[in-house]
Amino acid sequence: MIDYALSSACQAIAISPLDLKVLMEKLKLIEELPRLAFLRLIERYHLDPLLGEISVFLKENEANPVYLPLITxxxxxxxxxxxxxxxxxxxxxxxxxxxxxxxxxxxxxxxxxxxxxxxxxxxxxxxxxxxxxxxxxxxxxxxxxxxxxxxxxxxxxxxxxxxxxxxxASNIKAKTTGGKQNPLVPVNLEANSKPRMQLLKERLISA
Structure with missing residues (x-):
């Protein structure tokens, strides 16, 4: 199911499956439902995670941390x-x-x-x-x-x-506030992936 959703998301935003798979590796320990929701939103609204249009955040809770796809x-x-x-x-x-x-x-x-x-x-x-x-x-x-x-x-x-x-979602500056842990922690989707500007230039050249 994840593979199908990933393929559909890639087609929607004209992105290489390899690029999106790098991002999805960051989410592999997250439950399947939030990952599916993330990919469905990409497909439905043509949102590009590499350009910061959608991300995933961790709403920390001592009893039950929850991951949420968030549109910036x-x-x-x-x-x-x-x-x-x-x-x-x-x-x-x-x-x-x-x-x-x-x-x-x-x-x-x-x-x-x-x-x-x-x-x-x-x-x-x-x-x-x-x-x-x-x-x-x-x-x-x-x-x-x-x-x-x-x-x-x-x-x-x-x-x-x-x-x-x-x-x-698009305005968190730090993970801590006044010594207290911020309940919203962004999942870094960009590490080990190409810089946004490089990806954008590649798409413009190939268009």
């Missing part, structure tokens, strides 16, 4: 722009009183086949986490969060992972 913000932007009905996106925000942090942010997506646009509002206080990135770049993180949720709603994209992990 670059992946969500790609999915959005690939939709035939997509006609544009806008953002609007409100700042907290006397604070540089946003109070809320709205994202609106316009579709050519809908009368009304789709708008989602997220409140910073409700979605922020203890990750340092949320305090260092609150506007960017909230923008990524609300964009992700609006794309999901506007185009009916179903994901199984907790929503807070989606936004943090």
């Amino acid at each position: 913000i670059d992946g969500w932007i790609k999915i959005m722009n690939a939709q035939p009905a997509f006609q544009g996106v806008t953002f609007q925000e409100a700042l907290s009183d006397g604070n540089s942090e946003p109070y809320w942010m709205e994202c609106t997506i316009f579709r050519s086949d809908r009368i009304h646009p789709i708008t989602v509002r997220e409140y910073f206080a409700e979605v922020k986490t203890n990750q340092p990135i949320w305090h260092e770049m609150p506007m960017r993180m909230l923008r990524h969060k609300v964009l992700t949720q609006t794309v999901r709603l506007a185009f009916g994209i179903s994901m199984g992972e907790p929503t807070n992990l989606i936004t943090e």
